[in-house]
Amino acid sequence: MKVAMIGAGYVGLVSGACFADFGHEVVCVDMVESKIEALRKGEIPIYEPGLDVLVNGNRFAGRLSFTTDIAEAVKGAEAVFIAVGTPTRRGDGHADLTYVYAAARDIAKAMTGYTVVVTKSTVPVGTADEVEAIIRAERPDAEFSVASNPEFLREGAAIDDFKRPDRVVVGVEDDRARDVMRALYRPLFLNETPIVFTSRRTSELIKYAANAFLATKITFINEIADLCEKVGANVQDVSRGIGLDGRIGKKFLHAGPGYGGSCFPKDTIALVRTAQQFGAPVRIVETVVDVNTQRKLHMVDKIEAACGGSVKGKTVAVLGLTFKPETDDMRDAPSLDIVPGLIEKGATVRAHDPQGVKEAKHLLPASVIYCDGPYEAAKDADAVVIVTEWNAYRALDLARVKKTLKNPVMIDLRNIYDPAEMAKQGIAYSSIGR
Known part of the structure; x- marks a missing residue:
């Protein structure tokens, strides 16, 4: 089956590569020419374990290709997925559907023959209805259906989530679209994965x-x-x-x-x-x-308390910047509140992250000092703070950490160490809820 994936970001690239691995012919479209050129060379623009092997394996097999030409990608496709960004709209908090609706218009102009247009992006209830109305207005004569197929991919485990999911949710309004979606996910049917067919609005709300x-x-x-x-x-x-x-x-x-x-x-x-x-x-x-927003800010108070009530004039080593391990994603990461908060309180921040530094440099204050490893970050620091539970931080040489620090203070915001062991090592240890 020929599939077009509009959007080669996290969801589009992972989904496209996995569909190609199922045996479908997939074309991923993105308007950022540099991204498409990189993908054609086998360079993956995001960090996701195993994605480079999956993308390049299917690229070499001829099942996965990349283009900036949406018309060429959509032409002849039996299923076209919309996998573009839906960021929070400034001012009111609603999802910004600008890119979704623009993609719908482009798809409408390029469709040939019966096509199922699938919203893969996370969208509010009623979006599929609007996508259908946009396409119908552009192409009154077109033969198509619109379906909803939300993604449930965890960053760091996305490939496994796609190929061995808890369930697949599909919202359709007609049997023809249902048959196409069944064919797309045939390998999962054979593995007896629960496929939940619902109305489109129900599917959108499930996500x-x-x-x-x-x-x-x-x-x-x-x-x-x-x-x-x-x-x-x-x-x-x-x-x-x-x-x-x-x-x-x-x-x-x-x-x-x-x-x-x-x-x-x-x-x-x-x-x-x-x-x-x-x-x-x-x-x-x-x-x-509200509670989650306040909690991130409260972590600065917790660090201050562990440092004797103030971080002014002190150096704090921050280990982990991404919102979770096994990703380079910095979006809404707790570090984006914690690090600036420490700096505002007068601290010098030395930071390390296995994958997030490149993006962090665009988002965190320019005064942050980036280090090549956790021990370099901790050198002569007054305290070390674990913000993200990367495996690289789970088995630190605690004796070395103590020797490296100016003051033996650790604030573990992920509870990866045993308080009794830290006490034995002579490290003043603060964690969450213990």
Whole structure:
């Protein structure tokens, strides 16, 4: 089956490569010519484990190609995916659908024969209806369907999530579109992956509801962690105790500095705005958004407390800048609040991240000193702060860390070390909810 993927960003590139690996002929389209030229040379513009092998394997096999010519890509395609960005719209918090609607107009002009146009981007309820109306206005004679097929890809594990997903959600309004989507995902049907067919509006809402629920779990355990610190309890034991309940589950119950990334922040805000627009406010999600924003800022106070009440004139080593490990994504990362907050309080920040430095240099204050490794960052620092739980930080030589630091102080915002072991090493240790 010929597939066109409009947008060669994170979702489009991973999805396109995986569909090609299923045996489909996939063309990824992007308007950024430098990105397309790099992809044609086998250079991957994002960091995602295994993506370089997957992309180049299918590129060499002739199943995956890249272009800036949307008309050529759409021509003859049986399925065209819209996988463009939907950032938060400035001023009101709604998802900005400018790129989605522009893609719909371009697709309409280029379609030949029956085509299923699929919204892969995360979009508010009713977007597929609008996409259909745009295409119909452009091409009253066209034979097409519009479907919704939200992505559920975790950065750092996206390929596995695509090929071995918990479920695939597809919103369609006619049997012909359903048949095309079944054919696209045939390898997953053979593996008995649950394929959930719904209406388009239901499909669109499933994506937002899923992300809001996960963000709520994270925020819930973060607030419980604060309570644990006040009453002398251990949040990791609390997480295990409640997570073993099958009705709750253990995932997303790890206390930390707050959620970030490309999905949760913008999707929770977009859901709040959509719910308000339709007169059905989601009060829990509104609170989650507010609590998470405040939590990131509160981490600066926590670091100050561990440093004797002030970081003014002190050097703080920050380990981890991306919002999670195994990605170079800095979007809404806790470090974007923590690092500037420390600098505003008078600290000098020395930072390290295995993949995020290139992007961090565009987003963090110019005064940040970037180091080649965790021990270099910690050299002569008054404290070291673990912000992102990269594997490179999970087995640090603690004796070396202590010797390297000016003051043996560690603030572990991801709870990756044992407080008893840190005490044995003579390191003043502060963590979350313990």
